[in-house]
Amino acid sequence: MSFFHNTRCRICRENKGSRFCLRVGKDICWHDCNLIRIDEKCSENCRYSLKHSSEKGGIFILKTNADSQLEYRDLLRRQMDKWVISVQPVFSGKIPLEMAAGDQGRKELTDFFNSFDIPAIIPLEYLKKRLDLERLKIREREDLYEENAAHFLDLIITREWEKLIELLSDSEKYHDEIYRANFIKRYSQSRFMKKINEYELISSALSEPKDKALVYFEINRRYDLTILMEKVNQNWLIDSRIFGKPELVKGENETYQQVALLISQNELAAAEKLLEQYSGIYPDSSDLHYYAGLIHAFRKDKGKAEASFLTACELDPEFSDAKYNYALIKQSTGDINRAEVLYREILQNKPEEIKSMNNLAAIWLDKGQLQEARRLLEKIIKLDKDFAVAQQNLKRLEQLEIDKSR
Numbered sequence: 001m002s003f004f005h006n007t008r009c010r011i012c013r014e015n016k017g018s019r020f021c022l023r024v025g026k027d028i029c030w031h032d033c034n035l036i037r038i039d040e041k042c043s044e045n046c047r048y049s050l051k052h053s054s055e056k057g058g059i060f061i062l063k064t065n066a067d068s069q070l071e072y073r074d075l076l077r078r079q080m081d082k083w084v085i086s087v088q089p090v091f092s093g094k095i096p097l098e099m100a101a102g103d104q105g106r107k108e109l110t111d112f113f114n115s116f117d118i119p120a121i122i123p124l125e126y127l128k129k130r131l132d133l134e135r136l137k138i139r140e141r142e143d144l145y146e147e148n149a150a151h152f153l154d155l156i157i158t159r160e161w162e163k164l165i166e167l168l169s170d171s172e173k174y175h176d177e178i179y180r181a182n183f184i185k186r187y188s189q190s191r192f193m194k195k196i197n198e199y200e201l202i203s204s205a206l207s208e209p210k211d212k213a214l215v216y217f218e219i220n221r222r223y224d225l226t227i228l229m230e231k232v233n234q235n236w237l238i239d240s241r242i243f244g245k246p247e248l249v250k251g252e253n254e255t256y257q258q259v260a261l262l263i264s265q266n267e268l269a270a271a272e273k274l275l276e277q278y279s280g281i282y283p284d285s286s287d288l289h290y291y292a293g294l295i296h297a298f299r300k301d302k303g304k305a306e307a308s309f310l311t312a313c314e315l316d317p318e319f320s321d322a323k324y325n326y327a328l329i330k331q332s333t334g335d336i337n338r339a340e341v342l343y344r345e346i347l348q349n350k351p352e353e354i355k356s357m358n359n360l361a362a363i364w365l366d367k368g369q370l371q372e373a374r375r376l377l378e379k380i381i382k383l384d385k386d387f388a389v390a391q392q393n394l395k396r397l398e399q400l401e402i403d404k405s406r
């Protein structure tokens with residue numbers, strides 16, 4: 001969570017001052033940077049300086065850097081604004097805006113643009129509108145990760161928690177109603193989520209295989225939020241949130257390793273303190289919720305332990321250690337049917353997980369399903385003949401069989 005470092009843009013005093021401008025000598029926002037650099041007079045020493053380009057009238061080629069697609073498209077629109085009122089050698093010295101006043105000129109402009117294969121990132125629709133070029137072909141736009149991340153935040157602002165699920169990369173797991181309810185509870189009861197009422201896109205980045213992206217926002221002009229995106233079947237979907245800057249992505253594994261180490265050394269108070277801090281940054285980390293569950297379980301707080309293990313399972317339904325502990329609590333609190341379902345799910349993924357096999361056998365013994373219990377217990381003994389609890393269950397089974405035959 002960021003603490004009031006709050007560098008504002010020294011020009012508009014509204015947006016985040018995310019870069020130092022050599023011309024202004026102060027931190028400014030990307031909007032104002034675009035306004036300034038469009039005249040192509042920035043120092044070449046600035047990585048955001050816009051260098052003149054003569055290709056295709058320079059209209060679709062920007063020799064500069066942008067921190068996001070949004071920033072890039074905004075700069076292109078500003079360049080288009082300049083282009084339409086300037087003399088264009090490509091149209092033998094005519095001015096596009098003047099050309100667009102007549103049918104012939106509009107046709108000439110339309111034919112010119114239609115003859116190129118223009119990348120979808122270029123906001124051609126802006127030019128189409130600006131010059132009233134009805135027949136200008138606009139390529140169907142790809143799914144943009146920034147727009148989807150922004151849409152996700154829009155739904156948070158309007159508290160449409162259910163609709164968020166459709167934007168998640170692993171939304172299928174939410175066919176399970178318990179997970180679905182837990183997701184909605186996590187979002188609707190999160191103090192931070194409830195506080196969000198405006199956002200500003202600061203930057204974004206794409207991974208090398210171009211299947212992952214992160215989008216960095218400033219929330220309420222105060223907090224940092226990074227959204228991790230994943231491309232699934234050509235759609236950009238939400239993977240997880242980090243309440244902090246994008247750099248923190250790299251730290252996630254390390255954090256739960258630290259917590260795990262403290263727990264293994266029985267330093268529960270220290271582990272708990274660390275967990276509190278980290279779960280504020282990585283609310284969607286299944287590992288951190290799992291470790292929180294372990295600590296609650298050590299402290300015999302079954303209610304909190306159950307909630308943490310459930311969240312770990314919701315975030316990663318294939319996390320068998322979390323699911324095992326969740327099932328164990330369900331079993332010990334008498335929700336036998338739910339425990340049975342959970343053990344079966346674990347065994348679907350890990351057919352030789354003997355602890356789950358044994359607990360499932362115990363449930364079947366209680367229910368009087370003796371044949372099924374026997375099959376399972378014999379399988380466990382074959383896998384591990386020294387597994388004492390299974391041996392005990394086998395003895396119990398034999399007694400039950402004798403009682404039954406009487």
Ligand SMILES: [Zn+2]
Pocket residue numbers: 009010011012013014015028029030031032
């Ligand atoms: Zn500004």
